[in-house]
Amino acid sequence: MDLKNMREQIDGIDEQIVSLFKNRMRIVHDVAEYKRLNNLPVLHTDREQQVLDRVAAMATDPVTGDDLSDYVRFLFTTIMDLSKTQQNNDLTADTRLSRTIHQALEDGRTLPVAPVVACQGVDGAYSSMAARGMFSDGKLRFYQDFSDIFESVKRGECDIGVLPIENSTAGSVNNVYDLMKKYQFHIVRGYRLEVRHCLLAKPGVHFDDITDVYSHTQAISQCHDFLQAHPNIRVHLYSNTAAAARFVSECGDRGVAAIASRECADIYRLNVVLDEIKDAKRNYTRFIAISNKMLITEDANRMSVALTLPHEAGSLYKLITQFAMLELNLTKLESRPLPDTNFEFLFYFDFTGNAANEHIIKLLTRLEQQCDYFAFLGNYRELDSSGAIS
Numbered sequence: 001m002d003l004k005n006m007r008e009q010i011d012g013i014d015e016q017i018v019s020l021f022k023n024r025m026r027i028v029h030d031v032a033e034y035k036r037l038n039n040l041p042v043l044h045t046d047r048e049q050q051v052l053d054r055v056a057a058m059a060t061d062p063v064t065g066d067d068l069s070d071y072v073r074f075l076f077t078t079i080m081d082l083s084k085t086q087q088n089n090d091l092t093a094d095t096r097l098s099r100t101i102h103q104a105l106e107d108g109r110t111l112p113v114a115p116v117v118a119c120q121g122v123d124g125a126y127s128s129m130a131a132r133g134m135f136s137d138g139k140l141r142f143y144q145d146f147s148d149i150f151e152s153v154k155r156g157e158c159d160i161g162v163l164p165i166e167n168s169t170a171g172s173v174n175n176v177y178d179l180m181k182k183y184q185f186h187i188v189r190g191y192r193l194e195v196r197h198c199l200l201a202k203p204g205v206h207f208d209d210i211t212d213v214y215s216h217t218q219a220i221s222q223c224h225d226f227l228q229a230h231p232n233i234r235v236h237l238y239s240n241t242a243a244a245a246r247f248v249s250e251c252g253d254r255g256v257a258a259i260a261s262r263e264c265a266d267i268y269r270l271n272v273v274l275d276e277i278k279d280a281k282r283n284y285t286r287f288i289a290i291s292n293k294m295l296i297t298e299d300a301n302r303m304s305v306a307l308t309l310p311h312e313a314g315s316l317y318k319l320i321t322q323f324a325m326l327e328l329n330l331t332k333l334e335s336r337p338l339p340d341t342n343f344e345f346l347f348y349f350d351f352t353g354n355a356a357n358e359h360i361i362k363l364l365t366r367l368e369q370q371c372d373y374f375a376f377l378g379n380y381r382e383l384d385s386s387g388a389i390s
């Protein structure tokens with residue numbers, strides 16, 4: 001057997017496949033025009049079933065017993081997905097979403113100057129560090145709950161709201177994802193903050209004096225190894241890390257300490273007794289900045305959408321194929337159960353891309369038409385705490 005010769009045969013067959021595929025797509029394009037004139041939908045499920053059954057029957061050989069029918073079904077499912085993508089592209093209308101995106105691209109594409117920024121917790125909390133990282137000229141306003149952040153932006157009380165969405169150790173911040181469905185907003189910036197937990201106590205307190213430590217549950221779990229190595233220190237949960245630092249600064253007992261950021265030591269006049277006590281070497285939290293106006297900066301390279309998919313075999317695969325066809329890299333996929341449904345899910349996708357690309361606008365418009373629920377959450381740049389763009 002000669003490999004070179006076999007490959008030459010494959011090349012010859014590929015040429016025929018491509019030529020036939022081009023012919024097929026040309027006719028598919030004419031069918032789209034027919035559908036447009038006769039107001040017919042792109043998808044015709046019965047016709048697809050007929051096509052699949054017919055080609056699958058042709059793929060079994062009763063003499064040799066060869067059976068390629070499963071492969072052929074898969075191949076033609078993909079071919080017809082491509083037909084529909086092309087037809088949808090041909091027919092994609094000028095929708096409200098595409099007009100809003102075009103408008104946002106035409107408008108001044110800069111972030112608000114000296115914005116009022118809503119943050120959860122108190123000063124020194126990681127949210128406030130992310131807010132300052134993204135909006136160095138911002139005026140921070142603190143709120144108790146994540147829902148207050150969405151509310152304050154909705155009411156126009158704040159120009160921007162900052163929310164954590166994911167931690168590299170603890171995973172997604174589910175509360176925030178669940179609130180996203182309730183509110184209309186646009187993501188205008190992303191930020192990746194390196195989290196460094198320190199042990200903070202009043203000036204003059206030594207490590208051996210510490211009997212009790214206070215912090216947020218996530219920080220405590222991220223310092224699990226350290227706390228286990230010191231079983232005589234009692235651990236107490238607190239609403240957030242910076243509030244724990246403030247409590248320590250106000251507490252009369254000198255045996256108390258907090259696990260919080262180094263910034264909290266400056267803000268609440270505490271000393272860093274131990275630096276970096278978390279278990280994992282690297283720990284990041286991702287934050288988003290939201291606004292009630294769609295704003296797409298020129299350097300935007302990340303997109304977020306939320307959508308529901310039909311309970312059908314392959315629906316997620318088909319969706320992801322559409323991203324892959326435009327060479328968009330999916331950077332995150334999150335699913336959250338929809339309340340009051342029988343295990344239906346809302347999917348959140350983050351992917352690379354800039355909406356100035358017309359193909360991407362067409363993809364978004366198509367998704368909006370295909371999905372029962374679809375929300376374009378924004379196109380933005382993600383920075384990291386070193387100031388670099390990630």
Ligand SMILES: O=C(O)C(=O)C[C@]1(C(=O)O)C=C[C@@H](O)C=C1
Nearest residue numbers: 031042043044045047048080083
């Ligand atoms: O027959 C049609 O209506 C077509 O649009 C062609 C085609 C195909 O590629 O074969 C594409 C989409 C439909 O869902 C069914 C079949």
